[in-house]
Amino acid sequence: MSNDTRILYCHCVYAKVIPDETRRAVLAELSASGVAFDAVADLCEMSARKDPALKRLAGSGAVRIAACFPRAVQWLFHAADAPLPETGVDVFNMRDEAPADVVAGLSEGRTSEARS
Amino acid sequence: MSGKGRLDKDRLRVVLYEGPGAAPLADEARFETLVALLEDGHQVTRPAAGTAVAAADDSQHLVLGRFDDASAVNDAGFQSFDISDLDPAGVLEGVKARVSDVGADQPGGWKPWFPVIDYDRCTNCMQCLTFCLFDVYGVDGQQQIDVQHEDKCKTDCPACSRVCPEAAIMFPKYKKGPINGDVVREEDLQNESMKVDISALLGGDIYSALRTRQSEARQRFSTERDESKALLERKRCLAKLKKNLDIPDEVLMTLPSVGDIQDRARRAREKAERRQDRSQTMKDRRPTEDDWGI
Structure with a gap:
C-alpha cells in the first residue's frame, strides 16, 4: 500500500449496516499491511461532533476512505465544516463492495474510469 | 454530544505504536486490539510500522506499545501505555481508565442518527x-x-x-x-x-x-x-x-397540524430576519471599545 496517501477506515460501530465480515476483512488487511491509517469508530458520530480530526484529514491531500456511500461520506465531511477536496479522494463503500475490492482500492486507489 | 459545533470535551487520540523503543505486535493481537478499541468507540491511529510517532494535531495522545524503552515517546510529550502483558480486553480497560484520568470525553452513549x-x-x-x-x-x-x-x-x-x-x-x-x-x-x-x-x-x-x-x-x-x-x-x-x-x-x-407547521415556518423566517438585521446593524454602526475587547 502507498505511504503518501492517508487512509481512513470507519468501523460504523453504532449501526450494523456494514456486514461484519466486510469490516473484519478490511480491518485485518489494513492492520497487517504496515501502512499508516486512521481507524474511527463511527464517521457519523465524528461529523456530528465536528471532530477536528476530520478537518485535518480533509486538508491533508490525497485520502482513501473505507466507509459507506460516497454521497453520504462527502456530505458528512461537509457537515463537520471539513469539506473534502474535489480531487484526490477515493471512497469505498463497505455496504456494497466486496472486501477484496475495498482492500485493493485502499491499496491502489480507484481509477477515474471506475469512479462513480 | 450537545449540538452542532460543540465538543463537550476533547477526545483522547489513541495511537497503536510499533516504532523505535517498542516491539511489534503479532498480527492477531494488533487486529483484536484494534477491534476492541473501535467497538468501544475510540479512534485509533496506526503510524506506519517502524516509524516514530508525531502529533497529528493538538489533541491529547495516548500511545500504546510493547515498550522496552518509552523515553522517545515520553520525551516527545506523549503519554505512553505499556501493553506488553495485556490481552485486548486488558488494553481496553487500561485505555478507559486513562481517558477517565485525564478527564477526556468517554465515547459512546448516543447512536448518531441525524439528517x-x-x-x-x-x-x-x-x-x-x-x-x-x-x-x-x-x-x-x-x-x-x-x-x-x-x-x-x-x-x-x-x-x-x-x-x-x-x-x-x-x-x-x-x-x-x-x-x-x-x-x-x-x-x-x-x-x-x-x-x-x-x-x-x-x-x-x-x-x-x-x-x-x-x-x-x-x-x-x-x-x-x-x-x-x-x-x-x-x-x-x-x-x-x-x-x-x-x-x-x-x-x-404527534404530527403537528397545518397551523402548527405554518406557525413554525413563520417563526423560523422571523428568526432568520432578526439575525440578518443584527448582522447589518453591527456592520453599519461605528465600532466601540467593547467591540475590540478593550
Whole structure:
C-alpha cells in the first residue's frame, strides 16, 4: 500500500449496516499491511461532533476512505465544516463492495474510469 | 454530544505504536486490539510500522506499545501505555481508565442518527425545517437550511427525508437507498414510499385519516366501554403507516397540524430576519471599545 496517501477506515460501530465480515476483512488487511491509517469508530458520530480530526484529514491531500456511500461520506465531511477536496479522494463503500475490492482500492486507489 | 459545533470535551487520540523503543505486535493481537478499541468507540491511529510517532494535531495522545524503552515517546510529550502483558480486553480497560484520568470525553452513549443534507440537491425549500418535530433544523446566516441539533433527532425516524421533494436528506445509517446516501435515481423521486407530499402527510389524507379513525374508534369503543379495543385500533392504523414509511409510532402520534407547521415556518423566517438585521446593524454602526475587547 502507498505511504503518501492517508487512509481512513470507519468501523460504523453504532449501526450494523456494514456486514461484519466486510469490516473484519478490511480491518485485518489494513492492520497487517504496515501502512499508516486512521481507524474511527463511527464517521457519523465524528461529523456530528465536528471532530477536528476530520478537518485535518480533509486538508491533508490525497485520502482513501473505507466507509459507506460516497454521497453520504462527502456530505458528512461537509457537515463537520471539513469539506473534502474535489480531487484526490477515493471512497469505498463497505455496504456494497466486496472486501477484496475495498482492500485493493485502499491499496491502489480507484481509477477515474471506475469512479462513480 | 450537545449540538452542532460543540465538543463537550476533547477526545483522547489513541495511537497503536510499533516504532523505535517498542516491539511489534503479532498480527492477531494488533487486529483484536484494534477491534476492541473501535467497538468501544475510540479512534485509533496506526503510524506506519517502524516509524516514530508525531502529533497529528493538538489533541491529547495516548500511545500504546510493547515498550522496552518509552523515553522517545515520553520525551516527545506523549503519554505512553505499556501493553506488553495485556490481552485486548486488558488494553481496553487500561485505555478507559486513562481517558477517565485525564478527564477526556468517554465515547459512546448516543447512536448518531441525524439528517445529512446533500447541498447539490437541496433547493432550500424549508419543508424539512417546517416539518421536523424536534427542532433539528435551523437556518444559517445566509438563510440556508442547516442541521443544527443533531442530538435532538428521533432515532430511526427518517420522516423528514420522506417529505424532501428532492431526496436531498440522507440518514447514512438507514437501510435503504437513496435515504442511506445511495445514488438518487429518477424512479426514486417518483416512488410514493420515498416522496410524501407534506400537505398530504400533515394536512391531508394520512393525517386526517388518522384523526378520523381515532375519533371513530373513540366513539365506537366508548359505547362499548373498552379502551383496550380503541388502543388496538389505533395501533393497527399506525402500524400500517409505520410499515409504509418507516416512521416511528410516537412521531406519527404527534404530527403537528397545518397551523402548527405554518406557525413554525413563520417563526423560523422571523428568526432568520432578526439575525440578518443584527448582522447589518453591527456592520453599519461605528465600532466601540467593547467591540475590540478593550
